Amino acid sequence: MDQWSGYMQLILQGALTTAQLTVLGCALALVVAFIAGLGRLSRSFLVRAAATAYIEFFRGTSIFVQLFWAYFVLPLLGISLTPLQAGILALGLNVGAYGAEVVRGAVQSVGREQYEACIALNLTRWQCLRHVILPQAFVLMLPTFGNNAIELLKGTAVVSLISLADLTFQAQVVRAQTGSTMVPFLTILVLYFVMASVISFGVRGLERRLTRGLDGMRS
Amino acid sequence: MSAPIIEIDRISKSFGALRVLDELSFTVQPGEKLALIGPSGSGKTTILRILMTLETISSGHIRIDGEELFHMPKDGRLVPADERHLHRMRSKIGMVFQLFNLFPHKCVLDNVTLAPILTKGVSKADAEREAMRLLEMVGMADKARAMPAELSGGQKQRAAIARALALQPRIMLFDEVTSALDPELVEEVLNVMRRLGEETDMTMLLVTHEMSFAHDFADRVLFFDRGRIVEEGPPDQIFRNPKQERTQAFLKKIIAAGQRV
DSSP, X not given: OHHHHHHHHHHHHHHHHHHHHXXXXXXXXXXXXXXXXXXXXXXXXXXXXXXXXXXXXXXXXXXXXXXXXXXXXXXXXXXXXXXXXXXXXHHHHHHHXXXXXXXXXXXXXXXXXXHHHHHHTTOOHHHHIIIXXXXXXXXXXXXXXXXXXHHHHHHGGXXXXXXXXXXXXXXXXXXXXHOOSHHHHHHHHHHHHHHHHHHHHHHHHHHHHHHTTOTTTTO | OOOOSEEEEEEEEEETTEEXXXXXXXXXXXXXXXXEEOSTTSSHHHHHHHHTTSSOOSEEEEEETXXXXXXXXXXXXXXXXXXXHHHHHHTTEEEEXXXXXXXXXXXXXXXXXXXXXXXXXXXXXXXXXXXXXXHHHTTOGGGTTOOGGGSOHHHHHHHHHHHHHTTOOSEEEEESTTTTSOHHHHHHHHHHHHHHHHHOOOEEEEEOSOHHHHHHHOSEEEEEETTEEEEEEOHHHHHHSOOSHHHHHHHHHHHHTTOOO
């Protein structure tokens, strides 16, 4: 039994790494999603083109390849990242590309009449976006953002391929050392599920809080 | 007559092949209450939307207080206005919409204070004090903390009027503000507008299908058809003694539909 508690220790350390990757990856993804998503709605052709190029590139190539680029190819260009940094970068940019489309779609779904009210009240484009459009659009983004965050959590397993000791990596270690597949993989199955549930509930709670008093807003 | 506050000078507006306004000209005096009536599609709402810079014009000129709305002088020539020029011109004009266009994520009070705080740099406390005065005036003070979704149509429209007034525009545009309301709620909005007409010297342009209200409220009535002014004059003349055939036909239809004019 002693031996197992040591292995559990390993797996919990992996869980911490996975949680870290998820939180920081989501933070990066969120920032990037807003920049690229609003970039796609810019009046400037260059900004639109840059945002579109980013989105299409990161949606159109594998996260696995992106991760290897971040960890093995960037050093050749003089940028060395730790495995954790490379993992956060690849995951954040990858999921951010999907999030950007969510941001664009939600912003565009806010009715024209809201923009017209802003003009009639003499708000600048930025004030309109910041105070009127984004608060309404954000509520619409939340459910899909929740999905994206869970996708990112599950995607963190690929970082075990650049020897980052996340949940999946530690399970492999335990499996190699004990010969048991069932115990470590059942454990991480449960842990992944628990972490995904935390995200799910968190996002749903936030959604409930933000939509309070907005009944009928989407009708 | 003093200098007009609005000069509309041969403006045309087309949506694709459809000509909505056709070489239209008229002027409005400061403080004047103007009713724009006519069949739907005659271009009257488009005029308000153009004045609020929600639409552009295809040709012609508009001057507010003697200053070009869609053009600005540069190197001795008139060039299309930039965002900054439009921003300055818009500060003279307010608009109330048919469908209220309140911000659904903000309570009534925040709807009213948002623009003064952001565009005029008014402090939150001052903005709220002024907002409460306006909400009092439109009979909405007790609903200051309500969300728009909790209000009836008439309450929404009265809140929207307070919101537009908070920026103290010299010109107010009312675009069919009672058309989306249940019949029993129309009167409470019209009462607010009557009061505004009596207590302020704002210039007011009103697109409406409420003929008896237009008759009592307006100093002058413009009858539109197919993008042109067919007839204009004091309400008594337009409603009691219209000269043009098209005006007569339009009013006959309105009366047949059960409205008093």
